[in-house]
Amino acid sequence: MPIVRPAGTMSDPGPRGKFGDHGGRYVPESLVAACQEVEDAFRDAWSDPGFRGSLATLLAVHAGRPTALTPAWRLSAELGITLLLKREDLAHTGSHKINNVLGQALLATRMGRTRLLAETGAGQHGVATATAAALLGLSATVFMGERDVERQALNVFRMRVLGAEVVPVGTGSRTLKDATSEAMRHWVTCVDDAYYCMGSVVGPHPYPWMVREFQRVIGEEARGQCATELRTGVPDYVVACVGGGSNAAGTFAGFADTAAQFVGVEAAGGAGATEGRTGVLHGFRSRFLQDDDGQITEAESIAAGLDYPGVGPEHAYLRDLGRARYVTVTDAEVVDAALRLARTEGILPALESAHAVAWVIRAAESGELPPGATVLLTLSGRGDKDTATLMELV
Numbered sequence: 001m002p003i004v005r006p007a008g009t010m011s012d013p014g015p016r017g018k019f020g021d022h023g024g025r026y027v028p029e030s031l032v033a034a035c036q037e038v039e040d041a042f043r044d045a046w047s048d049p050g051f052r053g054s055l056a057t058l059l060a061v062h063a064g065r066p067t068a069l070t071p072a073w074r075l076s077a078e079l080g081i082t083l084l085l086k087r088e089d090l091a092h093t094g095s096h097k098i099n100n101v102l103g104q105a106l107l108a109t110r111m112g113r114t115r116l117l118a119e120t121g122a123g124q125h126g127v128a129t130a131t132a133a134a135l136l137g138l139s140a141t142v143f144m145g146e147r148d149v150e151r152q153a154l155n156v157f158r159m160r161v162l163g164a165e166v167v168p169v170g171t172g173s174r175t176l177k178d179a180t181s182e183a184m185r186h187w188v189t190c191v192d193d194a195y196y197c198m199g200s201v202v203g204p205h206p207y208p209w210m211v212r213e214f215q216r217v218i219g220e221e222a223r224g225q226c227a228t229e230l231r232t233g234v235p236d237y238v239v240a241c242v243g244g245g246s247n248a249a250g251t252f253a254g255f256a257d258t259a260a261q262f263v264g265v266e267a268a269g270g271a272g273a274t275e276g277r278t279g280v281l282h283g284f285r286s287r288f289l290q291d292d293d294g295q296i297t298e299a300e301s302i303a304a305g306l307d308y309p310g311v312g313p314e315h316a317y318l319r320d321l322g323r324a325r326y327v328t329v330t331d332a333e334v335v336d337a338a339l340r341l342a343r344t345e346g347i348l349p350a351l352e353s354a355h356a357v358a359w360v361i362r363a364a365e366s367g368e369l370p371p372g373a374t375v376l377l378t379l380s381g382r383g384d385k386d387t388a389t390l391m392e393l394v
């Protein structure tokens with residue numbers, strides 16, 4: 001049986017899936033049983049050493065784990081800090097999304113499902129889903145906002161080459177929020193054969209918890225690597241970008257029992273944790289950008305993967321507790337940070353990941369990070385998918 005510790009220590013949120021006032025399962029009647037089935041299957045699988053062993057093998061031989069911890073030597077010297085990069089950009093398919101997807105795809109096969117359904121923003125979760133489907137002999141249908149289909153054309157092509165069906169969504173802002181709504185609507189029509197493969201720590205219980213557990217591997221690996229790399233063993237700060245919040249949650253989870261300060265970096269135009277108010281969307285209660293009437297407003301970010309008006313419920317809770325703090329950076333800072341990392345370290349990050357880099361640069365240069373501070377930054381993905389966007393700006 002899994003160990004159940006109180007929520008807040010980044011462990012099991014219990015059968016109601018609550019993180020303080022956040023989380024839960026706000027879904028139509030037709031999805032209640034489907035979510036419960038996923039929860040039951042996940043609890044069973046997660047306490048089964050056979051399942052964990054199969055996942056660990058896939059992560060090693062297919063996804064290339066463990067990923068490296070790279071000291072950013074030149075940028076550290078310029079900033080007067082010690083900056084360590086957890087290199088999820090080196091994972092197969094180019095981002096951390098593969099960790100979660102391999103876990104969920106394996107769960108889907110264990111549940112006897114033959115088809116994966118997913119939403120995607122930047123396309124990284126879609127590519128990871130298409131990849132896992134090909135690997136395990138499943139079919140995949142990926143919903144993606146029309147605007148993201150245009151700006152992430154490379155990933156759309158990759159998904160199709162891998163055999164997935166990509167369904168463009170033309171409603172609302174034509175980005176991640178609308179793709180998620182459409183994918184969940186579709187799920188209602190095919191709960192018996194399809195498995196909903198959620199891309200972040202969002203959605204109804206058990207998804208926020210389950211996705212964090214599948215991403216925990218980032219934090220656990222980094223914890224061991226920091227123990228070797230740093231004299232203090234644990235960094236002063238743990239920093240990651242936050243869209244829904246899965247790479248951040250997985251990283252934070254590995255350091256939950258330490259004194260490391262957690263910083264989640266959001267897009268200024270998509271800052272659910274920083275500027276949102278409590279609301280319900282996509283089956284969970286959390287912080288969302290809303291107007292005075294409580295209508296969810298559109299997010300707007302240069303990084304398609306951060307273009308989401310809300311944040312995962314556990315992040316809302318960590319913020320309430322004061323355990324993590326959430327900050328924003330602008331698109332201009334992000335582009336500068338991506339180029340600076342490229343030119344100092346030879347690493348072109350995804351624009352999502354560049355948010356975390358941008359905050360570290362700003363905080364070090366303004367003195368908010370004390371000289372000599374040690375910082376672990378999860379570099380969630382590589383920048384190849386963003387070259388078309390950068391070509392227009394640089």
Ligand SMILES: Cc1ncc(COP(=O)(O)O)c(C=O)c1O
Pocket residue numbers: 095096121122123124125199200201241242243244245246247248304305306350352353380381382
């Ligand atoms: C490279 C990369 N980083 C970060 C994110 C944001 O997701 P999350 O906050 O769940 O880690 C995305 C989403 O598409 C992404 O592609």
